[in-house]
Structure formats: structure tokens, C-alpha cells
Amino acid sequence: MRTFVHTSHPARVVFGSGTVDRLAEEVRRLDGKRVLLVSGPGLEDAALRVRDALGDLVIAEFDGAAMHTPVEVTERALTVLREADADCLVSVGGGSTTGLSKALALRTDLPQVVVPTTYAGSEVTPVLGETRDGRKTTQASPAILPETVVYDVDLTLSLPLAMSVTSGVNAMAHAVEALYSPDADPVTDRQALDAISRIARALPRLAADPADHEARADLLQGAWLAGTCLATVGMALHHKLCHTLGGGFDLPHAETHTVILPHVLAYNAPTAPDVLRRIAEALDVPDAASGLYDLVASLGGPTSLRELGMPESGLAEAAEAAVATPYPNPRELTVEGVEELLTDAWNGRRPK
Ligand code: NAD
Incomplete structure (x- = not known):
């Protein structure tokens, strides 16, 4: 129960x-x-x-x-x-x-x-x-x-495609972290999965036709549902990392979420296999982390912290800041593990 x-x-x-x-x-x-x-x-x-x-x-x-x-x-x-x-x-x-x-x-x-x-x-x-x-x-x-x-x-309708992609993945990040939050409940689960699948289905339609009104409606409805998850349950490693990178290194908000999310999914995959499976189903891909990375890459979105202007010399400091105070996350947080995640994200490597 x-x-x-x-x-x-x-x-x-x-x-x-x-x-x-x-x-x-x-x-x-x-x-x-x-x-x-x-x-x-x-x-x-x-x-x-x-x-x-x-x-x-x-x-x-x-x-x-x-x-x-x-x-x-x-x-x-x-x-x-x-x-x-x-x-x-x-x-x-x-x-x-x-x-x-x-x-x-x-x-x-x-x-x-x-x-x-x-x-x-x-x-x-x-x-x-x-x-x-x-x-x-x-x-x-x-x-x-x-x-x-x-x-x-x-x-x-006027939001450019590149910003629609990064902002859409920013919304998706709220839904993803809601699914493995210790505060999650049946309502937030349904909201989160609906948000992920709406956003994932809408973005390629928008890329094919930037005036697609129904795709825009799906994105906005997904954003509302994902925002509601963000308001209702606690977030984890992904939001902590984006906050650290945005505040400490002045990286752009939605773009940073877009680069980091596939790598956080890969990091948490070993300890939250059921959640990752449900996210993969909502994305309609075999594997959530690489599937999301491929979706972003296919839409021309940013895939590396390097292209956002993050200095490689700051990765260790960011990893330490992200684990300095404890918070719930499916997988144990270690400086080495998070630094490895950030190094992969900096290089734009496709998660395995
Ligand atoms: P933003 O509001 O800074 O907008 C980015 C750019 O998009 C701006 O130049 C804006 O003029 C332009 N723009 C916005 N809508 C447009 C449209 N329809 N057509 C054309 N151009 C448009 O970026 P954002 O990603 O929406 O918001 C980021 C900020 O929101 C950050 O400060 C972040 O911390 C904050 N935020 C807070 C919460 C919260 O719950 N407190 C949640 C998410 C984000």
C-alpha cells in the first residue's frame, strides 16, 4: 500500500x-x-x-x-x-x-x-x-x-523553435523529478507522465511546422501539468545542479536544464529502474536517458555545457556545491559521481 x-x-x-x-x-x-x-x-x-x-x-x-x-x-x-x-x-x-x-x-x-x-x-x-x-x-x-x-x-506562437525546445525540456525536468520524489502521489504521477508524453510528442511536430497550434497547446498544457508537479513535490539532483550552474556560473536557465536532464536520468537509472522505465514509455523510446538526448539533438537543441559557456575548470566546484547539503535523490550523491556526470554533460556525450 x-x-x-x-x-x-x-x-x-x-x-x-x-x-x-x-x-x-x-x-x-x-x-x-x-x-x-x-x-x-x-x-x-x-x-x-x-x-x-x-x-x-x-x-x-x-x-x-x-x-x-x-x-x-x-x-x-x-x-x-x-x-x-x-x-x-x-x-x-x-x-x-x-x-x-x-x-x-x-x-x-x-x-x-x-x-x-x-x-x-x-x-x-x-x-x-x-x-x-x-x-x-x-x-x-x-x-x-x-x-x-x-x-x-x-x-x-512567437516563441522561437530553439527556445520552445529548451523551455519544453525545462518543463519536462519538473515532471521527471516529481516521479522519483519521496513526496510523489498518484495525482502527481499522472500529471508528470502526461506532461512528459505531451511535450515529447509536441516538440517534433513543432519543428516540422512552427505554426502547429495543437502542438503549441500540448506544450502549454504539459508546462502547466509539469509546473503543478514542481509546486507540489520536492525536486532532486537535476534542479540542484541547474540552480548551482545558473547561479554560480551565470548559465542560461532553460538551456542548462536541457543539457543536464539526460545525464541526471542516466545517473539515477541504476537505483530508480521502474521510474526510468515509465519515463521511457512516456517518451516512447527504449531508454529514457539516451532517448531524451537523441530527441534534443534531433531538434538542434544544446547538448553540451561547453557550448553554453561553462568553464571546464568549474566542474569540480559545481559538483561539490551540488552535494554540499543533503537532499533526497534516488541514487546516493558523491562528489566523484556528480563530477563524472558533469564532465559527460560538458563534453556533450550521449548517455549510455
Ligand atoms: P525568460 O522569462 O527569461 O524568457 C526568455 C526570453 O524569451 C526572453 O528574452 C523573453 O523576452 C522571450 N520570450 C518569452 N516568451 C516569448 C514569446 N512567446 N515569444 C517570443 N519571445 C518570448 O525565460 P524562462 O525560461 O521562461 O524563465 C526563466 C526564469 O524563470 C529564471 O529566472 C528561473 O529561475 C525562473 N523560474 C522560476 C520558477 C519558480 O517556480 N519560481 C520556475 C521556473 C523558472
């Missing part, structure tokens, strides 16, 4: 095509009358679409969201928010924009409506990572969790 505790976070999710047109109604549901619209560089078209949908509800805008949520940026946005006397946050963008919205909500307790345009999954988690003086710290609080998420497939 399996023993478990399942917690669901209280978020409202609206999913579909053209759902941005329901934003004003969603803001009013939260008693919002004065919206601060939050976005970031490169999101001008999406922000325009959201502004049009919200009309007079928007009283101020901040379009300076940056990767890893620097506190200086949050403070500038907070000044805009206070001067405008905003009573609701609406953000549109990827994990960086969502991070800024969460940082503002944490400081003001304003309700948030988040419109995600990547597959990072942050919109459904009560977790915030912020950077101060180059150091990233993470905290969790119910005040951080967005009240409403509006997924509009139309706003994801």
Missing part, C-alpha cells in the same frame, strides 16, 4: 486560444480596478495584446523584467506600482516576468493574474528566486502564488 499526503495549491487556471480576451473579467473577479501591467524586453507584441484586452483597467506599465529577478528591478517596479496606486498585477511573459510579478505580490499582497508565454511553469508555484548582489536566494510563501493563470496558446 502506498502512503501519501497530497496538497493542491489554490490557483484558478483558464486555458485555451484567445483567452486573453477574458482577462478583464478575471481581473474584476479579484476586485481589481487599477492594473499594473508587467512585462519584459522582447514581449512588446504580447503586452500590446494584453493592454488592448484590459482597456481602461491598465493604469501603469512596467516592462523591465530581467532574468533571476534582481531586487533593484523589483524596487523600480515597486515605485511605479505605488505612484499609480495599483490594486492588481497582470503580467505577461516567461519565468522572468512571472518572477517580477511574484516579487511585487510578496511585497504588496496584491492579487496577480499571470499570462505565461514560455513553458517554465513558475506561474503555478508559490516559489520565488531573487538575486541581490549577484546571490540568488529562493523562498516559498502562499503570498507568492498567483491567484489566476490565463494560458493563451496564441501568445506562445
